[in-house]
Amino acid sequence: MTEKTWSVLVTGGAGYVGAVLVPKLLSVGHDVSVLDLYLYGEEVLNSVSNHPKLRQIKGDVRDTTTVEKSLVGCNAVIHLACISNDPSYDLDPELGRSINHSSFRPFVQASKAVGVERFIYASSSSVYGVKDDPVVTEDLELEPLTDYSKFKVICERELAEEQEPGFSTCVVRPATVCGYSPRQRMDVIVNILTNFAVNKGTIRVFGGDQKRPNIHIEDMANLYLFLLQKDDAEIDGKIYNAGYENHTVMQLAEIVKNVVGDNLTINVEPTDDQRSYHVSSDKIYKELGFKPTHTIEQAVIxxxxxxxDGRLNDTMNNPLYFNIKRMQAVNLK
Ligand SMILES: NC(=O)c1ccc[n+]([C@@H]2O[C@H](COP(=O)([O-])OP(=O)(O)OC[C@H]3O[C@@H](n4cnc5c(N)ncnc54)[C@H](O)[C@@H]3O)[C@@H](O)[C@H]2O)c1
Known part of the structure; x- marks a missing residue:
């Protein structure tokens, strides 16, 4: 099969997922524009900064002029830019609202105005809230618990309203992402457990039976590439969960222990918070044939x-690895 190549704008392309995705997009021949505030460092795309098909724009998705400039020549969008965890969001809800919600529809409409044909939106599996249903499929009612998840739901709906012939839309609801990226996050569960295991020799597990679905960052990035290869009719208007397995927190801790070593102690502590999350990723496999191939163990390795080897430094303290610390430091408005 010959690869379809796109001229794709990746918002948030200098974030945790973007920093793995962008080099992959370039490596298979896409033209890539990145629009990002570079909140987590200007050097995260250094490995490809001289690539002739990469254009980097430091700017804000809320700024109409910057958005119009970034979209010039693009026929696809992967929209990742976001204030992307609940604590960072709670720090300044109005900031979160302006980035994660208010700017969304104008950005979608600006994309349509310049002739973008395909718009892929990174939502989140947190849109379901906590479900008792044994299998959490895409058609279940959405019960988002936080503003972050509520705005993901609203943006999904706004995108559906903007869908029209010639403007294909696709929504991905990823599980929590894990593994190494040139823009590291250490505030997501597998990465947190690994960080404590390596640096403290002990992991604290609260409860342990709660499920936490994850997806390896390589699979996450590969999925966006995969969606660019599909025909419009296959993905237009579709919504897909994207996760690997629904491990419990204790299973995740055991995976980390198997990699980091037997000296590691796992301390189980009681908790009142028994919230358990799980998602089914069968639909994307049955309809499109996509299945993650990287294990959680591989992410830990x-x-x-x-x-x-020094690609990551001072991982317990480096504020660049923790969204909340970074958001406090940059005082973005
Ligand atoms: N990482 C996960 O576990 C996970 C899980 C589910 C969904 N998602 C979604 O995937 C997307 C990417 O997540 P991530 O982990 O890479 O997040 P991230 O926080 O690492 O990256 C977000 C990027 O967006 C940029 N950004 C923020 N506000 C901006 C603005 N106003 N204008 C331009 N750029 C701006 C930041 O500088 C950052 O580089 C997000 O939409 C997130 O909600 C992530």
Whole structure:
């Protein structure tokens, strides 16, 4: 099969997922424009900064002029830019609202105005809230619990309203992402457990039976590439969960222990918070044939290697690895 190549704008392309995705997009021949505030460092795309098909724009998705400039020549969008965890969001809800919601429809409409044909939106599996249903499929009612998730739901709906012939839309609801990226996050569960295991020799598990679905960052990035290869009719208007397995927190801790070593202690502590999340990723496999191929164990192995060989430094404290610390430091408005 010959690869379809796109001229794709990746918002948030200098974020945790973007920093793995952008080099992959370039490596298969896409033209890539990145629009990002570079909140987590200007050097995260250094490995490809001289690539002739990469254009980097430091700017804000809320700024109409910047958006119009970034979209010039693009026929696809992957929209990742976001204030992307609940604590960072709670720090300044109005900031979160302006980035995660108010700017969304104008951005979609600006994309349509310049002739973008395909718009892929990174939503979140947190839109379901906590479900008792044994299988959490895309058609279940959405019960988002936080503003972050509520705005993901609203943006999904606004995107559906903007869908029209010639403007295909696709929504991905990823599980929590894990593994190494040149823009590291250490505030997501597998990465947190690995960080404590390596640096403290002990992991605290609260409860342990709660499920936490994850997806390896390589699979996450590969999925966006995969969606660009599909025909409009296959993905237009579709919504897909994207996760690997629904491990419990204790299973995740055991995976980390298997990689990091037997000396590691797992301390189980009681908790009142028994919220358990799980998603089914069968639909994307049945309809499109996409299945993650990287295990959670591999994500842990990759993180440990990056900590040992110096790609990651001072991982317990470096504010660049923790969205909330970084958001406090930059005082973005
Ligand atoms: N990482 C996960 O576990 C996960 C899980 C589900 C969904 N998602 C979604 O995937 C997307 C990417 O997540 P991530 O982990 O890479 O997040 P991230 O926080 O690492 O990256 C977000 C990027 O957006 C940029 N950004 C923020 N506000 C901006 C603005 N106003 N204008 C331009 N750029 C701006 C930041 O500088 C950052 O580089 C997000 O939409 C997130 O909600 C992530």
């Amino acid at each position: 990759d993180l440990v290697a990056a900590m040992k």
